[in-house]
Amino acid sequence: MSSSDLVSASADRTDEADRMAQAVERAELRLARVREITEIGMILLRDLGERVQAAPKAAAETDTAGDFAKISRALRLTLDLEARFDETLRALQAGEDVALKARRERRARRDAQAEQARHYERGEKVFNQVCVAIARESESEAGDEERYAALYERLQDDEAYEDLSDRPLREIVGQLCADIGLTVDWTGWTENGWPEPPRSGPGARDRWSPFRTPSPRPIVPPD
Numbered sequence: 001m002s003s004s005d006l007v008s009a010s011a012d013r014t015d016e017a018d019r020m021a022q023a024v025e026r027a028e029l030r031l032a033r034v035r036e037i038t039e040i041g042m043i044l045l046r047d048l049g050e051r052v053q054a055a056p057k058a059a060a061e062t063d064t065a066g067d068f069a070k071i072s073r074a075l076r077l078t079l080d081l082e083a084r085f086d087e088t089l090r091a092l093q094a095g096e097d098v099a100l101k102a103r104r105e106r107r108a109r110r111d112a113q114a115e116q117a118r119h120y121e122r123g124e125k126v127f128n129q130v131c132v133a134i135a136r137e138s139e140s141e142a143g144d145e146e147r148y149a150a151l152y153e154r155l156q157d158d159e160a161y162e163d164l165s166d167r168p169l170r171e172i173v174g175q176l177c178a179d180i181g182l183t184v185d186w187t188g189w190t191e192n193g194w195p196e197p198p199r200s201g202p203g204a205r206d207r208w209s210p211f212r213t214p215s216p217r218p219i220v221p222p223d
Contacts, residue, residue: 027089150180
């Protein structure tokens with residue numbers, strides 16, 4: 001995944017989290033308003049009951065029963081609405097928790113993958129630099145093959161090279177070269193290591209190459 005894809009994915013997750021938080025906030029506000037309506041309805045119902053108890057005769061001359069039915073019906077509808085809003089809010093909060101957990105898991109996987117990629121790139125850099133050192137100090141083709149095998153073995157199995165991310169590149173390369181019996185000439189070393197050997201020209205030949213010697217005749221005898 002490219003850096004632009006990562007930025008876009010991160011922005012999408014941020015927008016998703018914002019939308020979820022806003023939905024929860026709206027549901028909480030709706031539920032609070034419905035509860036206020038319920039409280040007002042209960043005040044009206046209690047007031048009606050108190051007026052009936054205080055003046056039964058006067059209450060009998062008015063449509064008290066009708067008022068009670070209207071208020072009771074409104075309260076029942078409001079309580080039903082409150083229950084549904086409460087259920088919706090719980091579902092949104094649960095979804096928010098699930099989304100948060102999923103985001104954390106994705107972030108952890110992404111961090112682990114990035115760390116693995118950094119470790120792999122660092123290992124490749126170390127391997128390539130020691131290969132350059134082998135080429136610079138090469139004595140024979142057979143000896144080089146043995147050193148390449150020893151280098152690969154160290155990077156694969158030696159616990160001293162399990163974590164390459166926190167150590168300077170020169171320190172790791174120097175230790176590896178010493179471990180495989182290679183004397184290092186640090187000439188030309190930079191903070192990024194030695195330059196890669198040229199692909200063509202005299203510098204591309206190994207030190208043990210027979211073609212280093214000028215000859216008007218074929219150097220390698222025919223099979």
